[in-house]
Amino acid sequence: MSTGVKRTRTMNVPELALTRQYVEIAEEAEQAFAQVLSTQRFASGPRVAELEERLASYCQTRFAVGVASGTDALLVALLTLGVGPGDEVITSPFTFFATAGAIHRVGARPVFVDIRADTFNLNPELVPAAVTERTRALLPVHLYGQVADMDPLLALARGRDLPVIEDAAQAVGATYRGRRAGSFGRAACLSFYPTKNLGAYGEAGMLLTSEGAVADRARLLRNHGMTQQYLHHCVGFNSRMDELQAAILLVKLRHLEVWNGARRERAATYAKLLAGVPEVVPPAVDPRCEHIFHQYVIRAPRRDALLAHLRGHGVGARVFYPFPLHLQPCFAGLGYREGDFPEAERAAREVLALPLYPELQTEEQEYVVETLAEFYQG
Numbered sequence: 001m002s003t004g005v006k007r008t009r010t011m012n013v014p015e016l017a018l019t020r021q022y023v024e025i026a027e028e029a030e031q032a033f034a035q036v037l038s039t040q041r042f043a044s045g046p047r048v049a050e051l052e053e054r055l056a057s058y059c060q061t062r063f064a065v066g067v068a069s070g071t072d073a074l075l076v077a078l079l080t081l082g083v084g085p086g087d088e089v090i091t092s093p094f095t096f097f098a099t100a101g102a103i104h105r106v107g108a109r110p111v112f113v114d115i116r117a118d119t120f121n122l123n124p125e126l127v128p129a130a131v132t133e134r135t136r137a138l139l140p141v142h143l144y145g146q147v148a149d150m151d152p153l154l155a156l157a158r159g160r161d162l163p164v165i166e167d168a169a170q171a172v173g174a175t176y177r178g179r180r181a182g183s184f185g186r187a188a189c190l191s192f193y194p195t196k197n198l199g200a201y202g203e204a205g206m207l208l209t210s211e212g213a214v215a216d217r218a219r220l221l222r223n224h225g226m227t228q229q230y231l232h233h234c235v236g237f238n239s240r241m242d243e244l245q246a247a248i249l250l251v252k253l254r255h256l257e258v259w260n261g262a263r264r265e266r267a268a269t270y271a272k273l274l275a276g277v278p279e280v281v282p283p284a285v286d287p288r289c290e291h292i293f294h295q296y297v298i299r300a301p302r303r304d305a306l307l308a309h310l311r312g313h314g315v316g317a318r319v320f321y322p323f324p325l326h327l328q329p330c331f332a333g334l335g336y337r338e339g340d341f342p343e344a345e346r347a348a349r350e351v352l353a354l355p356l357y358p359e360l361q362t363e364e365q366e367y368v369v370e371t372l373a374e375f376y377q378g
């Protein structure tokens, strides 16, 4: 034992435990899959249409357009709003790569703005200074399941006539001033990657919007710009949503509120337990937000050594994300340097996600925090 503290037990607390969720819904899931198999209709069928309707209603938008991934939803959102070569899009340097990757993919330039120290989301106070004549959109990310500070961002966007696109990939069901993530911008993207709060059994994503014209154009783009059979109005691509994914997502959507509630309860349990470990900073919840804890992320001194200690004792902790996007090798051409975004860089050094899912047991949480406390005592 490296710490010299006598351990009373060891446990394995995995980072993810999708099989625990699966046993709970196995019957419903298998039935839903069997129904699709019996119809042999796999692309853009009635289940995709039903899921679009239900998610639009759940997320408080008028329309939803199913696509093949969250990354595609971002691409389609940018394209439908006319973002392209020569344009700049303001976003966070502290997010999953796809946010900035999609901006680059449509030929535009990601312009990064530093994050707030408390919520890890875009700092709206720093955004005005980054707006130029070439700015074509604002793309805030609702990181870890908490909506970004939308009021000042929306006010700025209105004043400058800029569209807002929300990256709500980690925040399906989260709210800000009682409204759902995805309902604030002109378009928003959801991801159903299997590890997300609402995860498919493969890849899928969705674009949300309340503008009919944006929804229509997104529907064209996802299916090669086809308006009627083999008549192509514009050049799109294939990003159709799969019926099997829609079928399982319809099943899971029925449980989402309960699961998000269970995540919040477990986050509250961690907060209580972590009060006994003054070295770490638990996640801050903006009082205007209902956080859905896609990840439960603390700040921790000597983070990398702590991570090794936790992993060494069976705790599936992980760093989201160790490298801020302005310092990624593929973006070297953008000309950013270390020191440009001190809060994003500090977050990349300090953050650590602890295991959190609706099926996590209190005993497991106690073990995680004991193991963490032992590191700092040792």
Ligand SMILES: *Cc1c(COP(=O)(O)O)cnc(C)c1O
Pocket (backbone or CB within 6 Å): 069, 070, 071, 072, 095, 096, 098, 099, 141, 167, 169, 170, 190, 191, 192, 193, 204, 205
């Ligand atoms: C997961 C994720 C995406 C991309 O979604 P995929 O479905 O994996 O393509 C985009 N942005 C954020 C913040 C994400 O977490």
